[in-house]
Amino acid sequence: MSAFILEKLCRGCQRCVHACPNQAIQMVAHMAVVDPEKCVECEECMEVCMQGAITFRDDREEKKEALGHG
């Protein structure tokens, strides 16, 4: 299970790209995309994302609900 970026929330700031120790994140059309093959699930990207756009697949639904609270 790799990191997953919620497209609607990503602002393309590239903080996660620079934070990833394994170069698993790339910018594609101004949006960050995680390569699941490279992701080592360290959560560094999640820590630096100001938009809360990064989550992990198995808690994606939970995260969506949490977003409702601002």
Ligand code: SF4
């Ligand atoms: S840190 Fe967050 S908002 Fe910035 S590019 Fe990465 S996913 Fe998008």
Ligand code: SF4
């Ligand atoms: S969890 Fe770690 S390895 Fe995976 S994309 Fe985020 S920073 Fe990179």
